[in-house]
Amino acid sequence: MESYPDLVREMRTAKRFAYAVFAAFVFAALPLYIFIFHLSALELSVALGPVFLTVAAIEMFSRWEYRMRRRHAYPHLLGYRLAAIHQFAQACHEAAGLLAQFLCPQAVVVAWLEEDGQELEPVAAYGMPEGWLPSAPRITLAARSMKEAVDRGRVLTKPSAEGDPWFAAAHPGACVVYVPLRSQDRPKGLLAIATSDSNHITKDHRLLSSLGMVLALALDNCRLYEGERASARRLQELNRMKSDFLITVSHELRTPLTSVRTAAEMLLEEEEKRDSGGIRARLARSIAKGANRLTALVADLVDVSREDEFAPRLELEPLPAQEMVSGAVALMNPLLAAKQQTLSVEIADPAPTVLVDRRRFEQVVLNLLSNAHRHTPAGGRLDVRISSRNDEAIIAVTDSGPGVVEEERELIFEPFFRGDRSGMGLGLAIAKSVVELHNGRIWVEDNPEGRGSTFFVALPRHVVKTPAVPASTTA
Template identity: 30%
Template sequence: MLVPLVALMYDIFFASRTDNVIFLDKEQRLEALVKSTNVEFTKSLSTLELHPEDVSSDTLHNEFTRVVEPHVPANSGIRFGLYVPLTEKISVLGFLHNYRNLSPEEEKQREKEIFANTKPGLLAAEMSKEPLFRISGSWDDQVVEYIAPVVLQGRVVAVMWAGERLNPVFYQSSFVRKALRYFVLVVLALVMLGTLILIRNITTGVERLKQGLQQMEGDIHHLLPEMSGELGQVAQAVNRMAVGLVEKERLEDQLRQSEHLIALGRLATGVAHELRNPIGIIKTLAELMKHEYSQVSGIEEFTRAIDEQVDRQNIVIQELLDFGRPTKVSIKDCLVNDLLKGVLSFSEAMLRKQKIKVNLDLDNQLPKIMADTEKLKQVFVNLIVNAAEAMPSGGRVDITTRLKDDMVTITFTDTGDGISLEEKSRIFDPFYTTKESGTGLGLSISFQSIKLHGGNIEVDSNPGMGTTFIIQLPVEEHISEGSDKFDTKNISY
């Protein structure tokens, strides 16, 4: 944009001034010639002592020839002319270029063309009684003319002029400059239009970034839209940063949850150890009471109630032990699809009773994985039972398996009431439950079992839209030892 501006400024402030100097020089020269010959011509007419109305056209042309002809040789390249308004005839002396003798026919044709080109200026000078300076001719053959009226006793009897041809280099360069000026203006207009479009695109892009950042401020998972150019690179960088922050937040949550599980695991194993001994004593005493006081009326009913509560507490204690100190995994090749089918075979009666329909969408190309089949079965049973309990009036469970990025993905989707955001954030926490009965350890143990296999389990749910549990298991062996994880190997039972 700077180059066109410089060219335009040069044309305006330098080239145009050069043109003005050239025109001023020619105007002054032609003005001097016309004024001097006009004065001499007027004096010659005055000596005739004729009234303006009595001066004939022939007299005017003859006197003009007599007065001007001596000046023609000294002013080569200048053409002198006289126009008589009364008869609309002209006399022309001198040539602008291509000097040669012309035939009478050629001379008439020449005078006709000159009169046609000069007539507007002649009429203007006649009407205004004022001299004028003008340019006539075509763009490639321009003539500068100084035109002055011949006034005799206050009346215009003729119009005299002198013309000089401009150098072809001058008017060609002038034409080039004019064309360059228009070209520069067009370029400037296009540049300005392009600049406006660029500014508009930048403004629109910045506004989209602003709106995206405002949405991202409320939800870090909302990524900025794709854009082109440098703003697109900025958007990609912000998106990468947002994804990194989300991943960092997820890893921090997992770390906090793991630390929480470690602390609870140690507490749970300690509590379970302390509870198991007195529960064992109570059960032994109940057995002795059955034998020693069998003759006492109602003793059997009391001991049966004690046994039921002891067995119930033993189940809770065993869940605490399973949570606090997972048993070592028993690794072997297995097919996830076969495990699911096996779990559904012994869950079929329960699902049918609760009017739960199961849809299977299994990938038959799944590879074998190294896993503890019993722990995975326990996880699958727990998720199916939870789904059934979430649909007391019946519903549907969709189970799918897929292979993606060397990870086997299993999803369990139910049509229940869904889970609130607060419940979803705590669903894997130990001892957290929304059921009227239950220890709240089922999903925690499932979470722990999947982590032992190097996998991941997530939940996606919205109130009134059902719940989806997503399990990812690596194809390659990636097993963690539970005893090392919770550092409970020195606890005895």
């Protein structure tokens, strides 16, 4: 990697070598030239004219080459040094020191625009009095020339530091150069340089503009990096709060659930002795089954709160899709009757078989039916249809509610998203997690009739392979 001292040293070495070669040639050839042609003083002065022109050409070419290499090397080195720094304050101080080496100024100040875009706050300085930066004044972009320099990206030069809020006291005899810092075609800050009038490096506006663009991009990246880090920390804190909340809720629910489940099992035992087919026995059976399912859900909530991903262990078994639906429908019947809703189940013939975890996938169907029941008005209709398409078994749950707006069709499957501000926002999220664990898909569509929505669950069909019967052989 080419550095600033290497560039200066190389240019000085090349210049000295050119002078040495030319001087050797002149001192070797000139005496011979005078001796052969017997030149007079006037003729000798005329003969030395090309020598002086050559010296001037070497000087001009070396300065031009130095300027070109400087325009390439300085921005490259500045970007390389700042690329490894992610802290904004550290990058600002490093940049101020590097620019002081490159430009040889009296002082350098790096300022960054506030969020309102109207005030420049000094964030790093070089060559200023000790303790100046913490109490440095901010500059407003009220001056037309200053605002034009920042907004349009033009380098602005002031012949005197008089009246300058940063350099007037520390460097009263200096001239001031303002270099705008722009990133993504937007103003980000300002690079202020106090320099002498004889400093030719700070008069190279192309070099200053290139340094300003590289510096602005590097500092803007630092700002973005720090913002992403802060967002990640906030998300971690929110995730921790969510986990604490779920654990608290789960523990608070366990005690009353245990009481409900115990009472329901005792009631079911008495009713089955009295009349196992009666309505009271069926209701007690639904209460007991619902209490057991809620207990399993509370355990899942604890798992969700303790793990970054909801990935329970599945106990897979071949199961006709209609069995999953019938168990969930039995649990929903009391709720449907309370709102005078009707539920129809249509099962294709033959009903497809899938490889699922029975308890967890009944929970998926129950969550979909519960969601449809909640959004369907009293007296409404719910439909469940089980069908096959290609190599998939498809379960469709249709409601007659208000439907799902297009902007929320993906969001409703995210944890804690509550489009209608009801529930905890976990039902559909858990359903999606369980479906994807079974290598399935879940999505929602609007009903063709224009009212309500249909939630689809697609699972790979399970094909039972029957072993081939070996053909009998005869002796």
